Amino acid sequence: MSEPDVVLNASRRSAIERVVDTRLPTVHGELRAVGDLDGATGHEQVALVCGEVGEGREVLTRVHSECLTGDVFGSNHCECGDQLASALRAIVAASAGVLVYLRGHEGRGIGLLAKLQAMRLQDEGLDTVEANLALGLPSDARDYRVAAEILHDLGVGSVRLLSNNPRKLDALRRYGVDVVERVPLLIPPNDENLRYLRTKRERLGHQLPHLDEIAAGAGAGAGAGTAPAPPPARNGQRPSAASAASVSANEVTRLARTSLPFSADASEGRPTTPDSV
Ligand SMILES: [Zn+2]
DSSP, X not given: OOOOSSOOOTTSOOOEEEEEEEEEEOSSOEEEEEEEEETTTOOEEEEEEEXXXXXXSSEEEEEEEOOIIIIITOOSSSSHHHHXXXXXXXXXXXXXXXXXXXXXXXXXXXXXXXXXXXXXXXXXXXXXHXXXXXXXXXXXXXXXXXXXXXXXXXXXXXXXXXXXXXXHHHHHHHXXXXXXXXXXXXXXXXXXXXXXXXXXHHHHOOOXXXXXXXXXXXXXXXXTTOSOOOOOOOTTOOOOOOOTTOOOHHHHHHHHHSOOTTOTTGGGTOOOOOOOO
């Protein structure tokens, strides 16, 4: 492996200031909310922490880009809400882990209103990459410096990263995060997000092998549990280490398929609706 071209180390001052560390009971379990102010951007950032992670190795970690529409409104346009909930369930199931919720990452970094404009363009036929470019914006403007600083500040030594996005691993490694493994976070697609997910795989390099189970051009089979069972990790991914404190890739997939407490469709057996990478 080549040396990272940017490394977070003692010679590089962190831009974050720890403001608060408080208990946060959630539907997923007992967490801590650790709040930092990012002096470089002015963003207020929050990491949700489960268990003891200080000096921890191979900590199950999700670095989640904020998505108001998916995370809060339950939009089916993307899979962000499902991924957020699935990651928290996996972290709680492992009894230790971190979810860094990155503000300023709406629409892969183009902002909320531009993302909504891009969604309108996608309804007119552009794909998610073309839509950003048509607005004169980058297809992915996200920066992961602050995530690396937060993990460093929490004392996390190395991470097993819940993500389908190899570029995110590369970006975190460039900032000095020791990513020992990528743990897939596969969400069954729906009719609304299938094209979006295919674009993410084909144009942005996301590893979404479960889409292979759906015939080209076919819908995702809205409802009735027709979404395929995601296969075990493949394409050379290293299977998850099966330690008592870890959650396997298959387990994360299973957790991803469990009903969400706020999913109106859960009783119908549809893929859970409320997820990002
Ligand atoms: Zn989203």
